[in-house]
Amino acid sequence: xxxxxxxxxxxxxxxxxxxxxxxxxxxxxxxxxxxxxxxxxxxxxxxxxxxxxxxxxxxxxxxxxxxxxxxxxxxxxxxxxxxxxxxxxxxxxxxxxxxxxxxxxxxxxxxxxxxxxxxxxxxxxxxxxxxxxxxxxxxxxxxxxxxxxxxxxxxxxxxxxxxxxx
Amino acid sequence: xxxxxxxxxxxxxxxxxxxxxxxxxxxxxxxxxxxxxxxxxxxxxxxxxxxxxxxxxxxxxxxxxxxxxxxxxxxxxxxxxxxxxxxxxxxxxxxxxxxxxxxxxxxxxxxxxxxxxxxxxxxxxxxxxxxxxxxxxxxxxxxxxxxxxxxxxxxxxxxxxxxxxxxxxxxxxxxxxxxxxxxxxxxxxxxxxxxxxxxxxxxxxxxxxxxxxxxxxxxxxxxxxxxxxxxxxxxxxxxxxxxxxxxxxxxxxxxxxxxxxxxxxxxxxxxxxxxxxxxxxxxxxxxxxxxxxxxxxxxxxxxxxxxxxxxxxxxxxxxxxxxxxxxxxxxxxxxxxxxxxxxxxxxxxxxxxxxxxxxxxxxxxxxxxxxxxxxxxxxxxxxxxxxxxxxxxxxxxxxxxxxxxxxxxxxxxxxxxxxxxxxxxxxxxxxxxxxxxxxxxxxxxxxxxxxxxxxxxxxxxxxxxxxxxxxxxxxxxxxxxxxxxxxxxxxxxxxxxxxxxxxxxxxxxxxxxxxxxxxxxxxxxxxxxxxxxxxxxxxxxxxxxxxxxxxxxxxxxxxxxxxxxxxxxxxxxxxxxxxxxxxxxxxxxxxxxxxxxxxxxxxxxxxxxxxxxxxxxxxxxxxxxxxxxxxxxxxxxxxxxxxxxxxxxxxxxxxxxxxxxxxxxxxxxxxxxxxxxxxxxxxxxxxxxxxxxxxxxxxxxxxxxxxxxxxxxxxxxxxxxxxxxxxxxxxxxxxxxxxxxxxxxxxxxxxxxxxxxxxxxxxxxxxxxxxxxxxxxxxxxxxxxxxxxxxx
Numbered sequence: 001x002x003x004x005x006x007x008x009x010x011x012x013x014x015x016x017x018x019x020x021x022x023x024x025x026x027x028x029x030x031x032x033x034x035x036x037x038x039x040x041x042x043x044x045x046x047x048x049x050x051x052x053x054x055x056x057x058x059x060x061x062x063x064x065x066x067x068x069x070x071x072x073x074x075x076x077x078x079x080x081x082x083x084x085x086x087x088x089x090x091x092x093x094x095x096x097x098x099x100x101x102x103x104x105x106x107x108x109x110x111x112x113x114x115x116x117x118x119x120x121x122x123x124x125x126x127x128x129x130x131x132x133x134x135x136x137x138x139x140x141x142x143x144x145x146x147x148x149x150x151x152x153x154x155x156x157x158x159x160x161x162x163x164x165x166x
Numbered sequence: 167x168x169x170x171x172x173x174x175x176x177x178x179x180x181x182x183x184x185x186x187x188x189x190x191x192x193x194x195x196x197x198x199x200x201x202x203x204x205x206x207x208x209x210x211x212x213x214x215x216x217x218x219x220x221x222x223x224x225x226x227x228x229x230x231x232x233x234x235x236x237x238x239x240x241x242x243x244x245x246x247x248x249x250x251x252x253x254x255x256x257x258x259x260x261x262x263x264x265x266x267x268x269x270x271x272x273x274x275x276x277x278x279x280x281x282x283x284x285x286x287x288x289x290x291x292x293x294x295x296x297x298x299x300x301x302x303x304x305x306x307x308x309x310x311x312x313x314x315x316x317x318x319x320x321x322x323x324x325x326x327x328x329x330x331x332x333x334x335x336x337x338x339x340x341x342x343x344x345x346x347x348x349x350x351x352x353x354x355x356x357x358x359x360x361x362x363x364x365x366x367x368x369x370x371x372x373x374x375x376x377x378x379x380x381x382x383x384x385x386x387x388x389x390x391x392x393x394x395x396x397x398x399x400x401x402x403x404x405x406x407x408x409x410x411x412x413x414x415x416x417x418x419x420x421x422x423x424x425x426x427x428x429x430x431x432x433x434x435x436x437x438x439x440x441x442x443x444x445x446x447x448x449x450x451x452x453x454x455x456x457x458x459x460x461x462x463x464x465x466x467x468x469x470x471x472x473x474x475x476x477x478x479x480x481x482x483x484x485x486x487x488x489x490x491x492x493x494x495x496x497x498x499x500x501x502x503x504x505x506x507x508x509x510x511x512x513x514x515x516x517x518x519x520x521x522x523x524x525x526x527x528x529x530x531x532x533x534x535x536x537x538x539x540x541x542x543x544x545x546x547x548x549x550x551x552x553x554x555x556x557x558x559x560x561x562x563x564x565x566x567x568x569x570x571x572x573x574x575x576x577x578x579x580x581x582x583x584x585x586x587x588x589x590x591x592x593x594x595x596x597x598x599x600x601x602x603x604x605x606x607x608x609x610x611x612x613x614x615x616x617x618x619x620x621x622x623x624x625x626x627x628x629x630x631x632x633x634x635x636x637x638x639x640x641x642x643x644x645x646x647x648x649x650x651x652x653x654x655x656x657x658x659x660x661x662x663x664x665x666x667x668x669x670x671x672x673x674x675x676x677x678x679x680x681x682x683x684x685x686x687x688x689x690x691x692x693x694x695x696x697x698x699x700x701x702x703x704x705x706x707x708x709x710x711x712x713x714x715x716x717x718x719x720x721x722x723x724x725x726x727x728x729x730x731x732x733x734x735x736x737x738x739x740x741x742x743x744x745x746x747x748x749x750x751x752x753x754x755x756x757x758x759x760x761x762x763x764x765x766x767x768x769x770x771x772x773x774x775x776x777x778x779x780x781x782x783x784x785x786x787x788x789x790x791x792x793x794x795x796x797x798x799x800x801x802x803x804x805x806x807x808x809x810x811x812x813x814x815x816x817x818x819x820x821x822x823x824x825x826x827x828x829x830x831x832x833x834x835x836x837x838x839x840x841x842x843x844x845x846x847x848x849x850x851x852x853x854x855x856x857x858x859x860x861x862x863x864x865x866x867x868x869x870x871x872x873x874x875x876x877x878x879x880x881x882x883x884x885x886x887x888x889x890x891x892x893x894x895x896x897x898x899x900x901x902x903x904x905x906x907x908x909x910x911x912x913x914x915x916x917x918x919x920x921x922x923x924x925x926x927x928x929x930x931x932x933x934x935x936x937x938x939x940x941x942x943x944x945x946x947x948x949x950x951x952x953x954x955x956x957x958x
Contacts, residue, residue, distance in 0.1 A: 093188075
């Protein structure tokens with residue numbers, strides 16, 4: 001049973017160069033969780049629907065459950081564990097907790113990855129746009145109320161700062 | 167002298183405090199079962215039945231992998247899961263942890279395969295050959311009740327787990343009622359679908375002589391009792407740890423056959439064994455919920471005053487009776503709570519819990535209340551139409567009044583407190599009913615039809631021994647235990663047998679401790695979920711934890727405070743009567759002693775203690791029972807405005823208001839979160855979620871692309887208004903609120919959609935109200951009116 005084909009893989013995970021050997025069928029989430037022991041990336045559906053496993057691949061939010069690990073040759077992957085010192089994520093964490101944007105916490109790493117993308121890519125996003133952008137991340141606990149408010153709060157704070165700086 | 171006061175901030179009851187537990191989740195450090203890594207750990211994949219009903223003729227293990235595959239024959243001595251009810255007439259059944267001679271649902275486990283990782287275990291599972299004699303599948307619960315149906319459990323002679331009947335003579339009502347309305351209503355089978363599925367990691371600890379089972383569960387002590395029973399271990403040999411749990415909603419309130427199998431294999435192999443439920447297993451194999459059928463008639467006088475309700479209700483309980491809530495709790499609850507918050511003269515209800523070849527059901531957030539609310543609130547709107555009244559007017563005429571509280575209703579439910587009419591009035595005001603009616607009259611530029619709907623209900627929560635022993639199920643909640651312990655540096659440890667899977671109890675229980683002791687909440691550690699370090703409890707279900715465990719924490723903190731005062735006064739050389747308790751310190755005329763000072767004295771400087779010090783020290787174990795254990799009754803009114811696209815069948819929620827009375831709120835931020843989240847799940851029930859089955863019992867939704875959960879674009883910005891009528895029988899006046907949000911939304915939304923469609927002669931009487939359901943109903947109505955036109 002151990003004669004599965006394997007492929008060499010070299011990529012950057014959270015700023016660290018990683019070399020590994022993976023089965024072609026191994027998806028990125030399993031690679032991160034089982035081989036790199038980065039369990040902050042939660043698996044929700046393995047069907048590419050719920051968004052819980054969202055990570056950044058070359059800066060783009062990506063569903064790691066439907067991304068083959070071997071397709072990430074040479075890529076830069078960032079998981080939730082790499083954002084402790086990130087200023088934007090710190091702002092989002094403060095807003096998430098103030099607005100009660102998480103309950104069980106399982107969707108949270110994926111939500112934060114998407115939220116960081118929204119606030120950096122779409123500085124003018126309004127509530128409707130935030131909801132649209134969040135539509136690829138399911139949450140079963142919060143009814144999205146706190147999530148939408150938290151992201152809106154960070155966007156508004158960033159807009160205010162930009163006005164001041166300008 | 168002011169120093170003790172200066173270090174406290176407002177952290178007690180009623181403060182919308184951000185949660186202590188958030189940080190680890192936001193940094194990817196949540197401690198879910200799937201994150202556990204142990205040396206030598208192996209993974210399990212199960213061979214599951216591809217047929218809904220069949221006899222197993224043979225199971226062939228793949229050549230060369232025989233040692234990696236286990237069937238029931240290998241699990242010598244393992245007992246099946248049994249969850250019988252003591253209610254008269256309940257038919258007993260047993261669920262083998264792996265199938266024996268028969269399978270009764272798609273997804274039932276037949277063999278367990280083990281390998282170094284899940285993918286390799288699935289490779290083995292794919293090679294296991296099972297030979298079946300297929301049997302006709304029992305799929306529809308009403309057909310299942312008819313004579314001649316195939317039988318899920320042949321030895322019963324029919325497919326009914328339990329029939330209940332509350333009788334009443336309705337002859338006089340029938341003769342005097344000016345209004346009679348009847349409806350046949352159906353709610354879909356649903357999947358609870360927490361974001362995290364179930365998961366188990368088990369290993370045998372030789373030092374402790376103990377099986378350690380990590381499992382994503384709401385009721386770890388109950389799982390421990392169940393696992394020990396199935397494996398023939400004494401409970402001291404089993405420790406169950408439910409670490410961080412990624413959502414529960416009822417789905418994780420069950421003893422799983424997977425837990426028993428994995429635990430058995432861990433002992434057998436002498437190494438850690440893991441099984442993580444994937445989404446396909448969660449949707450197609452494991453427990454569902456909510457499938458109800460109602461044939462309901464209500465009688466009212468000409469002014470819309472209810473005279474009687476007469477109902478036949480059927481619940482599809484699936485193939486097995488799940489432990490510990492059993493196959494009959496849901497339907498029996500229908501019978502006891504269908505009257506809702508209303509007064510009536512007579513009530514008759516017959517219920518059936520029916521076995522089918524589908525997964526067993528579990529109580530989902532709201533349990534039967536969601537279906538019941540949909541049934542009675544549909545009928546209330548029908549009465550309003552006949553009486554020529556606004557829906558709120560009919561409700562106002564039938565609600566229990568505040569001056570009648572506490573009120574024993576027709577099924578002897580004891581409504582504890584509240585002002586139901588005020589709740590309704592505020593919801594109608596908040597939704598701006600006259601403006602909505604005006605908008606309806608005006609019409610929409612885009613042709614969509616506007617509708618407004620209401621639902622008002624009460625939710626019995628935290629009900630205890632006197633209620634539950636009547637169900638006769640394997641578990642009856644008793645006095646709720648809690649243990650407090652101070653460390654030498656003054657940290658308060660709270661150990662409680664309930665669990666938190668999003669409810670924020672690491673914060674709210676700490677707030678209660680702060681309320682009594684004035685201790686800063688960052689000096690409070692709340693320990694949950696681990697049977698090794700928490701007292702035995704039935705766990706978290708039934709909107710009970712903040713009422714039961716929260717009250718227990720309050721009682722225990724008061725006891726601890728008394729002991730601290732006695733020691734503190736001695737250290738201050740004052741009489742206890744001379745000192746006061748202020749902000750976490752004993753304060754006398756000449757100084758103060760903080761909790762940490764007293765704790766250090768107890769543990770490390772006992773020579774300073776008074777000679778008559780309480781020998782129980784600074785550890786308090788106590789239990790709590792409400793002054794009356796018939797439950798708290800929170801209540802709410804949901805009001806919603808919809809726009810229905812009659813061409814596409816799409817429903818948009820334009821406005822959504824919840825007026826809610828949860829008694830005294832411990833943490834309004836957390837309560838709002840529960841209400842929002844519950845309402846969002848109710849929106850799923852109303853409009854999106856259905857677990858359909860083919861005629862031969864095949865589940866038709868196996869991914870989250872087929873089973874539609876509401877997303878951020880489907881859930882509106884819900885508005886909440888609070889009332890706070892204290893509960894009369896609980897420690898702080900708090901009421902159970904956790905399930906409430908999910909109860910009202912399906913009824914309110916269905917009533918709103920039907921309000922929008924009524925001018926077109928259409929009423930939809932099933933959930934979910936999908937675009938297809940709307941378009942088909944409109945097409946049928948238009949075809950019928952065309953036929954009438956031709957015949958005229």
